[in-house]
Amino acid sequence: MEPNTRKITSLRVEHITKRFPGVLACNDIALSVAEGEVLALVGENGAGKTTLMNILMGLYRPDEGRILINGEEVVFRSPNDAFAAGLGMVHQQYMLVANMTVLENIALGFTQAWSPLKLNLDMVRARIDEVAAKYGLAVDPDAFVWQLSVGEQQRVELVKTLCLGARFLILDEPTSALTPQETDELILLLKRMTSELSIVFISHKLHEVKNLSDKVTILRHGSVVFEGSTADHSSGDIAALMTGREIHLPRNEAPTCEGNPALEIRGLKIRSDRGFLAVDGLDLSVCAGEIVGLAGVSGNGQRELAEAINGLRKVEGGEILLFGQELANRSPRAVIDAGMGYIPEERNTEGIVPSFSMKENFILKDADEAQFSARSFLRLKEIDRNAEALRTEFDIRSPDTKVAAGSLSGGNIQKVILAREISRKPRFLIAVYPTRGLDMGAAEFIHKRLLEKRLEGIGILLISEELEEILDLSDRVAVIFKGRIIDTLDRRSADSRKIGILMAGVHNDEAV
Amino acid sequence: MTKQFKALYKTVVILLAAAAAMLLGALILWTIGADVTKTYSVIILEPLKNKIEIGEVLIRAIPLTIIALGISVAYRSGIINIGAEGQMAMGILAATAVALALPGLPKYALLPLAMIAGTLGGAAWGFIPGILKAKLHVSELLSTVMLNYIAAQFYTFCLRGPMLDPAEITMGSGTPQSMRLTKAIWLDRLVPGTRIHTGVYIALAMAFIIWLLLWRTSWGYKMRAAGASERAARYGGIGVAGYLVVAMMISGAFAGLAGAVEIAGVHRRAIEGITGGYGFSGIVVALFGGLHPAGIIPASFFFGLLIVGADMTQRMVGVPANMVLVLQGIIILVIVATRMVLANPYLMERVWRRYQKLTRRDKEA
Structure with missing residues (x-):
């Protein structure tokens, strides 16, 4: 297919069916997106959203059905065909080469910079700077991907897709790793971008669907069960259509507990893979029967903290006490035997x-x-x-x-x-991003279980970027920024605005 | 999808693969001007024609099985052992040393002792790359290959020096080999007129032990976890580094045992060239057998067949044995590719739908 730079004024899929052994992933699906439109694609995990998008991106070929761009039928034999047609996708699972730098990863798809014997990295760098400045997406081109947090990797994915000249964006849960402020910014940015391109995005977060999309299509078990204009339907309607039942995320309503400190961390220092102090003098305590939510943008030391507590990373200084027992620099086995439970990020x-x-x-x-x-x-x-x-x-x-x-x-x-x-x-539980990427039904289940454990008197450290999750579950909210707790709020005094500002590293409320 | 279709699909894929392998091979044989049909019949049929030849196939399958079992343990634990060649040599030396040092011992004492010595010799040689990897992150590919060279030179040194047969010195012929070992270390021949020896039982027992270790014990579970996902194993509190060393020692021990069995069962003295590539073929056998004892045993037999077949074509049709090795390579590639095709359910579904369309059209017509 010849690469062209024509604007994509309409994209339609008709009668798309895709079978996997034993599973009908997509069943006779039809969609259409007009110029400058934002379509939200919602549905539970396993409803077929990602499969459908992978078909649009040429990763899978549909068993039946066709794709039309600007009214002409197109056949994508590979992702290259889809790129050439101007479709760009940011996947839920990031497609980055871990042991290459951000710059090299972007150069991988940036064919303009390729010549037979030379890779013009300066050109790629200039393009990254241009895109980063235009959309306000800061990335360090020289960082290695394996050193980046999940959130940072997502940003790299966005920049990559834009650098490669996508004229139609497909976003698979684009905000799952962003702070509320960043999410708002991204939503504004995406809205602005609709003057240039159309967007399909997959999301579980209904307020984003409400905020950003013009149209919504709901999938359940591989079929379209609903499509219509977003403005006409409430989040509650959409949630009910998505799961086929009403969902109520549970809240922590129990009175504040006054247990003994279960986990105490004092002056903790941990180095990141890149060698700087990712956690630098962190103090934190969690009581038995208490959930402490650790809020923060990913990459502020959460991964290092969780790994160090669980014996998977060296501690440079400070102490980690679990019921008075020192855990710093012990083996993972010793930490497990001390009664630690751990739900890891990956x-x-x-x-x-x-x-x-x-x-x-x-x-x-x-x-x-x-x-x-x-x-x-x-x-x-x-x-x-x-x-x-x-x-x-x-x-x-x-x-x-x-x-x-x-x-x-x-x-x-x-x-x-x-x-x-x-x-x-376990006597204590650390849960890192326990519901990232999960649909509401699964999130509800996991939240219920965590609250049950709390009532049984288990201390829980909940590391999350989802403010709603943190506010729903926590007794206290600690906000981490650049490896330190910059403030700890009581559940009653915490709200998403306050936490969001703290997550951005601004301690003084008045400054904003 | 119907059962008949599945069976038909598999049969057709296998037949196509066999045809492809034969065709590729025929092309090569034709280029070197060999008699294609005759070569094929010799490779496939001759080694199975009588019990002597079948015996030859079996005695090659024995060391291959034992070595491949060890390699599969290492591989499943996340470390690749290319050093079986050297570990086998060290096993031979250790077993020979025991037999030479204690010629007076009765069989029930000397034979097990020599086997244990061989095992320990191989294990020691496997320990070195294991500990280097665990403590210093030295690539096992590098260390095992280098240790192969060292072992090979040490082996030659021993056979030309301390272990050299005194008879060779008096006769002045100087063939680098040890004295013929005492009968107390010999593994008995099983079938008169062939060279099949009781090492067959050792190989089968070892296969059972490895199966037990890997799939029925918590040790094996942890080793497999460490190999399948080092990160998850570490998270689960498994001491990955320690299991790497253990896996490498087991792997070396098996190669060493294979060496001891080989001299006790076949050569009855240490001579040059016993290892003869078994250490490397063992890797292919292990992978080919799916890293599972139940697959390794038939895979070893198949490789034994190819080795004997190569030898025979050289003698009977004048096709150089090296050419047969080329054919073996093709066969292995085709089999591996076939297994990939058979393991791909998506492809099968697509063929099924195409097949359905065709049959429907036929009915309509």
Whole structure:
């Protein structure tokens, strides 16, 4: 296909059907987006949104149906065809090469800068600066991708897509890693951009759908169940249509507890992979039976903090006390044995062994426990029984417990991790972005479980960027900025505006 | 999708793959001017024609199985052992040393002792790259290959020096080999007239032990977890570095045992060239067998067949053995590719739908 720079004035898909073995991912789907329009695509995890977008981007080919741009049928054999047609997508799972710099990653698709023997990196750099300045998206072109937090990586993805000259944007949950202010800015930015291009975005956050989109299409089980103008429907209507039932995210209504300090951190210093002090003199305490929400933009030391507490990263100074027991620079095993439960940020690669079956993943921390092995021989029947019980209790949707954990959907993977961590009866729990990318049904489930644990007297440190999540669940909210707690707010005095300003590093309210 | 269709699909894919391999091979044989049909019949049929030849295939499958089992343990634990060649040599030296030092011991003592010595010799040689990787992050690819060179030179040194057969010195022929080892270390021949020895039982027992270790014990579980996802294993409190060392030692131990079995069962003395690439073929056998004992055993047999077949074509049709190795390479590539095709459910679905369209059209017509 010849690359062209014509404006995309309309995009339509008709009768798109895509089958995967045993699954009908998309069933006779039709969509249309006109010039300057923003279409929100909503639906639960596994409703077929991402599959549909991957078809639009040429990653999959539909079994049936066609795609029309400006009224002409197009066939995408590969993502290159889709790029050439002017479609650009930011995926939910970032498509970046971890051991290359941001600049190199963007140069990967930037064919103008390629010549047979030379890669014109200066040209790419100039383009990045141009796009970054135009849209106010700051990225460090020389940082290695593996050093970046998930949120920073998302920004790189956005910049990359824009640099490559996308004239039609597809965004798969674009704001899942941004602060409320950044989200508002992004929404404003995207609105401004609609004078130049049209946007399809996938989101679970209904207020964004309301704020940004002109039209909304709701998918359930691979079919379109609703389409219409956003202005005519309330968030509640949309949520109900999405899941087929009413959803109420639970709130922490219990009185503030006055337990003893369970986790105490004093003067903690931790280096990041890049060598600077990502956590620099952090103090924090969490009582038993209390949820402390740690709010902050990703990349302010949250990852390092969670890893250091769990023995996965070296501590340079300070102390971490769990019920008075020093955990700094202990092995992960020692931390686990001290009663720590941990829901890690990277659920797909760290929280589970993706190629192992679900039941094998349930014993990841306990293979040597008497419950699961006798004289080093695994007790297979007990492992099966345990897995079946957890699968039922945590409503993990899969044909059986033998399926590879990595093949499950994000929500189900998170349930597997949660089931394992909770069933181990921890004395303390650290949950990092526990509901990122999950639909409301799954988020509701996980929130309920965390609140239950709190009532049982377990201290929970909840690290999240979702202010609603933090405000719903926390007894106290600590805001982290550049590796320090810049303020701790009581639940009653906390609101999203205050926290949002603190997350941006501004301590004095009056300054804004 | 119907069951008949699935079976048909698989059969057709396998037949197509076999045809593709034969065709590619025929092209190569034709270029070097060999008699294509005759070469093929010799490779495939001759080694299975009588019990002597089948025996030859089996005695090659024994060390291949044992080495591949060890390599699969390392591989599943996330470390790649290319050093089986050197570990096998060290195993041979250790077993030979024991047999030479204690010739008076009865069989029930000497044979197990020599086997254990061989195992320990290999394990020691596997420990070095393991600990280097765990403590200093030295690439095991580098260290195992380098240790292969060292082991090969040390092996030659021993056979020309301390272990050299005294008879060779008196006769002045100076062939670098050890004295013929005492009968107490010999593994018995199983079938009269062939060279099949009781090492077959050792290989089968080892396959069972590895299966037990990897899939039935918490040790194996943790080793596999460390190999499948180092990050998740670390998160789960598994001491990944320690298991790397253990896995590498087990891997080395198996290569060492293979060496001890090989001298006790086949050569009955240490001579040059015993390892003869078993350490490298073992890697292919391990991967080819799906890193699982149940796959490794038939894979070893298949490779034994190819080795013997190569030898025979050289003698019977005058096609150089090296050419047969080229054919082997093609066969392996085709089999690997076929397995990828068979493991792809998407492709099968697409063929199924096309097939349905065709049959429908036929009916309408």
